Each structure stands twice: as C-alpha cells, then as structure tokens.
Amino acid sequence: MGAGGRGWDWGSLLLLLLLAASCTGRNVLLLIADDAGFESQVYNNTAIKTPNLDALAQRSLLFQNAFTSVSSCSPSRAAILSGLPQHQNGMYGLHQDVHHFDSFDQVWSLPHLLSQSGIYTGIIGKKHVGPEAVYPFDFAYTEENSSVLQVGRNITRIKLLVRKFLQSRQDRPFFLYVAFHDPHRCGHSQPQYGVFCEKFGNGESGMGYISDWKPLYYSSEQVKVPDFIPDTPAARADIAAQYTTISRLDQGIGLVLEELRGAGLENDTLVIYSSDNGIPFPNGRTNLYRSGMAEPMLVSSPWHQQRWGQVSQAFASLLDITPTILDWFSISYPNYSIFGNKIVKLTGKSLLPVLVSEQPWATVFSSQNHHEVTMYYPMRSIQQQDFHLIHNLNFKMPFPIDQDFYISPTFQDLLNRTKSGQPTHWFKTLHQYYYRDRWELFDQRKDPAETQNLVSDPKYREIFQQLKTQLLAWQWDTHDPWVCAPDGVLEEKLNPQCWPLYNEL
Ligand SMILES: *[C@@H]1O[C@H](CO)[C@@H](O)[C@H](O)[C@H]1NC(C)=O
Ligand SMILES: *[C@@H]1O[C@H](CO)[C@@H](O)[C@H](O)[C@H]1NC(C)=O
Ligand SMILES: *[C@@H]1O[C@H](CO)[C@@H](O)[C@H](O)[C@H]1NC(C)=O
Ligand SMILES: *[C@@H]1O[C@H](CO)[C@@H](O)[C@H](O)[C@H]1NC(C)=O
Ligand SMILES: *[C@@H]1O[C@H](CO)[C@@H](O)[C@H](O)[C@H]1NC(C)=O
Numbered sequence: 001m002g003a004g005g006r007g008w009d010w011g012s013l014l015l016l017l018l019l020a021a022s023c024t025g026r027n028v029l030l031l032i033a034d035d036a037g038f039e040s041q042v043y044n045n046t047a048i049k050t051p052n053l054d055a056l057a058q059r060s061l062l063f064q065n066a067f068t069s070v071s072s073c074s075p076s077r078a079a080i081l082s083g084l085p086q087h088q089n090g091m092y093g094l095h096q097d098v099h100h101f102d103s104f105d106q107v108w109s110l111p112h113l114l115s116q117s118g119i120y121t122g123i124i125g126k127k128h129v130g131p132e133a134v135y136p137f138d139f140a141y142t143e144e145n146s147s148v149l150q151v152g153r154n155i156t157r158i159k160l161l162v163r164k165f166l167q168s169r170q171d172r173p174f175f176l177y178v179a180f181h182d183p184h185r186c187g188h189s190q191p192q193y194g195v196f197c198e199k200f201g202n203g204e205s206g207m208g209y210i211s212d213w214k215p216l217y218y219s220s221e222q223v224k225v226p227d228f229i230p231d232t233p234a235a236r237a238d239i240a241a242q243y244t245t246i247s248r249l250d251q252g253i254g255l256v257l258e259e260l261r262g263a264g265l266e267n268d269t270l271v272i273y274s275s276d277n278g279i280p281f282p283n284g285r286t287n288l289y290r291s292g293m294a295e296p297m298l299v300s301s302p303w304h305q306q307r308w309g310q311v312s313q314a315f316a317s318l319l320d321i322t323p324t325i326l327d328w329f330s331i332s333y334p335n336y337s338i339f340g341n342k343i344v345k346l347t348g349k350s351l352l353p354v355l356v357s358e359q360p361w362a363t364v365f366s367s368q369n370h371h372e373v374t375m376y377y378p379m380r381s382i383q384q385q386d387f388h389l390i391h392n393l394n395f396k397m398p399f400p401i402d403q404d405f406y407i408s409p410t411f412q413d414l415l416n417r418t419k420s421g422q423p424t425h426w427f428k429t430l431h432q433y434y435y436r437d438r439w440e441l442f443d444q445r446k447d448p449a450e451t452q453n454l455v456s457d458p459k460y461r462e463i464f465q466q467l468k469t470q471l472l473a474w475q476w477d478t479h480d481p482w483v484c485a486p487d488g489v490l491e492e493k494l495n496p497q498c499w500p501l502y503n504e505l
C-alpha cells in the first residue's frame, strides 16, 4: 500500500490487532483436582452438593468423554504440562522420594514455553513433577517448599496465595495452575485427619481450622456407589469421607474463582477444571479401564459463550491441555527432539474449536508404565467411539497394588471378604483383577462396566485389528520405546523396526 494514503495498510492493522490482543490479556487458570471423579452435581450425582462446580459449569462447556492419558499422579501431571505421553516425556511413575521419576531434560513444557513468550506463570498446590528446569514456574508454592496440606488442602491459604499471585503479576498475561491436593486419600500419609483428610481444618480438637470451609457431611446411606466399587458398608463409609473432602475442593474452587472475579479478570481468563486420574478405588486409579481413565472436565472461555452450560460428547484427552493453552496464547510448538533426531510432535489437539461448535472427535490414547517404582505394569490403550482396546504388555504378572490404596478401608474389606469366602459385592473377583488378558476389548455401549472381553469373538475381529493398528501407529508417532513389546525387540539404528523374539506370545 502506498505511504501517505488515508487507508490503513494491512501490516500496521495486523500489528495493532496483535497489540490489542496482547493488551486485553488473555490468561489461563488451570484447576486440577487430585484423584477426583464424577462425584459432583454437574455430572448428575444427586447425592452430593457441589454448588461452586455447578456455577462454573454454567459458564463452561462440560465434557462427557474426557480421559487422562495415564492413571497415575506424576505421569498424568507431566503429560498435562508437556502434552506428551509418559513414555515420551520420561515421567514413568511417581516423582517423589524413592520413586524418583523425572521427565527428560530435553522436554519443552508448557510453563517453559509460556514463560519464553512473556507470560507470568504460577503454581499453587501439588507439583509432583520434575526436574525443576523442565517445569519452571515464576511463582511457586508447592510441596517442594511448603506443606502440601497447606498449599493443597487449606483453601483459605490457597485463596490468599491466589490473591498474592494476581497482585504480583503486574498486568502481564498469566498462566496459573492451582493443583488441589483434595480429594486425595490420606490414610497412608496423615491418618490422624481421617481416610481422606476429611477432618483437616474442620475446627475439632487437634484438627485445626480453615475459616473459609463449611464441611458438608454425608451418611453411608446417602452416597452413590459407582458400579465398579463393591457396595459394602466399608466402601460406603469410605465414599462418605471422600464426599466431605470434595466439599473442601468445591468451596476452594469457589474461592479461587472469586479472587479472579475480584481482580476484574473473569472476562479474559480461560478456566479449565479436570483431575489427574481415576478415583482411588478398585478398578479406578492405576487402571486404564474407563473407571480409571474417565475424568471430569469443564472448559470456561469468556470469548466463547455460545456453548456455556452445554454438554459435549466430543472425546478430549488431558494431552489436549497443552495444545489448547498454546492455541489460546497463539504460541506455536517448537521443532526439537528428545530421542536422537526424531522430531517431537504433539498428538493432542486444541479444544478451542469445540467451544464454538460440536466436533466429531472420538479417539483418545493412553499409556502407563508405573505408579510406584515397584509397580511396573505397562499398558497402552485406545478408545474410539464405543470401543476400548487395552494392551497389557506384561499380562503374565499380577496387576500391582499401591500402598495408599492397599490400606484403604474399601480394599482391606475386599481382601478380608475374599480371604474368608464372604460375598464381595464386587463385579469381578480379585483373581480376575490381578490376572488380565494380554488384549482386552470392550464395547462400552453394550457393556459400560467393561466386563466382557470381546477380543476372541470373531464378530469383533475386524474392529480389534483396526484399533490395534491405530494404537501401534500412535506408539510409533510418540516414539514409544515399548512399541515392540512383549514379543519383539525394537532395533532402532538404521530403519527402526520390530524383530521377533519367538517367545511364544
Ligand atoms: C444430566 O442429566 C440430564 C437430564 O437427563 C442430561 O441432559 C445431561 O446430559 C446429563 N449430564 C451429564 C453430564 O451426564
Ligand atoms: C516458595 O518459593 C517461592 C518462589 O517461587 C517463594 O517466593 C516463597 O517464599 C517460597 N515459600 C516458602 C514457604 O519457602
Ligand atoms: C489455613 O491457613 C490459614 C491462613 O494461612 C491459617 O490461618 C489457618 O490456621 C490454616 N488452617 C490449618 C488447618 O492449617
Ligand atoms: C464480565 O462480564 C459480565 C457480563 O458479560 C459483566 O456483568 C461483568 O461485570 C464483567 N466483569 C468484569 C470484571 O468486567
Ligand atoms: C525441524 O528441524 C529439523 C532438523 O533440525 C529440520 O530438518 C526440519 O526441516 C525442521 N522442521 C521445521 C518445520 O522447521
């Protein structure tokens, strides 16, 4: 365009628009609960009261088919913050203490990428990933320098930290990750506060006081027992305690959103709510069954009000969180490699299009290797529409049990009942739970509880082959070192391929 003309030249117009976009300050608040599931009113559980999640849902699109990529805390958080499955980012199991897992030093994480683009980053609550150089935050109050009970469960403290973060951002766009420790179990680490820490801060003698929390109590008769949990008095009491802890999570979410509103930021902040993995009950956390993988998910964008209050059937993965947030900030993913010269590509997608109109997304992938260091039980899975295929690579081993879940009243009761030959009121036996087939294929429309393995049913041969092919293709795309297991060896030099072992599998 000629200089001196009255019209705008497109270059300056674009620049102005970009400046305007950066001045409006598009922020992100990511709320991740710890081991939360569908125990909320927004998912039609009528036994529990969660008014704050309800209020958020009115400003959100609610996902009915959201899934974690791995049913374990640190691996899931690393996948959320890197967009890469555990076998690609290196966080194979739990990060802390003797477990000591870390992501690879080369990984470009979400906080790192955002920080490079001038976005102020903060984390409040449970971090549980490392190393620090891969997951850096400008503002950090986590178990690494505070008590996890304080930064993860004391909602008054969390509220004050959110306020401090918002004050310290100095008008920069921000990414704030509030990682609640509720409603995680606690019988393993802090039993004095109850099995779900449901007494922490309730004002009773020795429990301390959380002034912003009005605990809600439930009787064993009131709770809804999900169909994958034994319906026993022990499990019902366990769930009632979990509900009380969820009341602290729910009120904490209300306080955090109130801080956002009070700071005048609710109309330019994307809010995402989800959880890291399945609930800590039999068939839940540490499993890739639907009961261990399905997650609550609310996405609230002030710029996309057209679908507020609606329910989406589109499949979403926690691997989509990184691409979604990068898309929100218009930041592109770098070209780099972790293993050799293989370029890393995100296999997740931005969820922003579904906030405008329903999308046909119907596939998610998952990958699990460990929970605790001793719990090596590699699994890979694909869910597509009604079908769910799980590959249990080391299927000849018993499925491992974690310490926290082992001592839970529900599991102790299940063990006792099994040992003494009493009815377990469970939909499978312990033997079935421990010993799994190599391939498990379920038709969720006909069998939502995933009880019937269809893998050897000739009617499903074609769908089995199709899913297997897609799962393997995803494993190659994500540079999965386990891609040839358990019946082959991956020879990577020259032309990477699987060589047969003739090990009778
Ligand atoms: C809850 O139930 C209502 C009424 O049956 C239904 O329209 C809605 O989709 C359900 N929500 C979820 C999350 O399942
Ligand atoms: C935790 O680290 C942050 C820096 O991110 C620092 O500002 C804060 O004072 C530390 N908190 C504690 C309790 O050490
Ligand atoms: C929660 O945090 C507030 C503010 O820091 C503090 O006054 C209160 O004692 C804490 N409650 C518990 C149970 O630790
Ligand atoms: C956000 O928008 C709503 C309505 O669109 C308005 O009532 C509210 O005051 C706005 N909040 C701020 C902080 O601007
Ligand atoms: C990414 O980097 C590789 C190796 O450095 C290069 O061959 C490739 O062309 C780059 N791709 C893009 C899209 O920049």
Ligand SMILES: *[C@@H]1O[C@H](CO)[C@@H](O)[C@H](O)[C@H]1NC(C)=O
Pocket: 234, 409, 410, 412, 413, 416
């Ligand atoms: C299970 O049995 C043990 C030993 O008999 C007993 O101490 C424990 O209370 C029982 N637990 C449950 C949940 O029934």
